[in-house]
Amino acid sequence: MRHTFDGVDKLVIGLGGALVLVGIVVLGIVEVLDGPPYGAAPLTNDAGDVVATTLVDPNVRTALVVLGIVVLLLWGVYRMAQPTVEPGETREEAWA
Amino acid sequence: MATHTANPFSEGFTLELSGPLVGYWLGLLRVVTGWWFFHAGVTKLIEDGLNYAYGPVFLKGMAGTSLGPVATFLGTDLAWLVKPGVPLFETLIGLGLLLGVLTRLAAVGGAFFMTLFWVGNADFAHGVVNSDLMGLLLFGTMIVFAAGRYFGLDAYIEATDFVKQRPRLRYVLG
Numbered sequence: 001m002r003h004t005f006d007g008v009d010k011l012v013i014g015l016g017g018a019l020v021l022v023g024i025v026v027l028g029i030v031e032v033l034d035g036p037p038y039g040a041a042p043l044t045n046d047a048g049d050v051v052a053t054t055l056v057d058p059n060v061r062t063a064l065v066v067l068g069i070v071v072l073l074l075w076g077v078y079r080m081a082q083p084t085v086e087p088g089e090t091r092e093e094a095w096a
Numbered sequence: 097m098a099t100h101t102a103n104p105f106s107e108g109f110t111l112e113l114s115g116p117l118v119g120y121w122l123g124l125l126r127v128v129t130g131w132w133f134f135h136a137g138v139t140k141l142i143e144d145g146l147n148y149a150y151g152p153v154f155l156k157g158m159a160g161t162s163l164g165p166v167a168t169f170l171g172t173d174l175a176w177l178v179k180p181g182v183p184l185f186e187t188l189i190g191l192g193l194l195l196g197v198l199t200r201l202a203a204v205g206g207a208f209f210m211t212l213f214w215v216g217n218a219d220f221a222h223g224v225v226n227s228d229l230m231g232l233l234l235f236g237t238m239i240v241f242a243a244g245r246y247f248g249l250d251a252y253i254e255a256t257d258f259v260k261q262r263p264r265l266r267y268v269l270g
Contacts, residue, residue: 025131038139
């Protein structure tokens with residue numbers, strides 16, 4: 001079983017993690033800097049009328065996070081499907 | 097790969113705690129958890145400054161809970177500290193976790209907050225295991241696995257001579 005990461009692994013999990021962090025943290029910072037509402041829901045008054053909306057649609061943020069999780073899930077499947085690489089053996093040799 | 101005939105899953109499902117995936121995931125968890133608290137704190141600072149009046153009200157409302165005496169003491173006698181303390185400490189805890197600085201100390205603070213939220217917020221309509229308890233366990237995870245050592249500044253701080261000469265500082269770093 002291979003426990004080290006090569007360039008492909010790092011690229012894919014980096015992409016997955018980046019999508020999660022962009023959806024949660026980066027766009028969260030953008031929302032705070034944009035002013036109220038600071039959360040991910042529209043601001044309403046006592047009558048229930050929307051008085052301010054978010055800059056970024058929360059559906060966009062959740063979609064980014066879900067996409068990141070899907071990338072990580074697919075990477076896990078890819079790792080599972082790989083043949084065992086013994087010490088001293090290259091991946092190409094293992095696939096052969 | 098040799099196959100263990102008695103338990104064919106014994107090798108295929110091995111979790112190596114030193115593996116790169118563990119560091120990756122702990123780093124990701126730390127940053128997201130840090131943002132959670134930083135956002136909660138900094139938005140209170142923007143809206144209420146250092147006078148978060150709901151803090152003492154929340155604590156006094158915990159009178160009938162298992163932490164009742166402690167919470168009411170905090171909400172009544174230490175209200176002067178709670179009002180600025182809630183936004184300030186939430187922000188600092190979040191910042192510590194985001195950057196991975198004094199991670200364990202920050203996570204202890206986060207666990208303290210989550211304990212109060214868990215006991216004070218919930219009506220436990222769906223049982224005692226709820227999202228507040230999960231948040232509390234998340235901070236415990238940060239402490240146990242020293243999450244600041246993975247993509248955090250604590251990894252560099254712990255490598256300094258100052259910390260090497262005072263290894264007990266790693267109880268609050270890491």
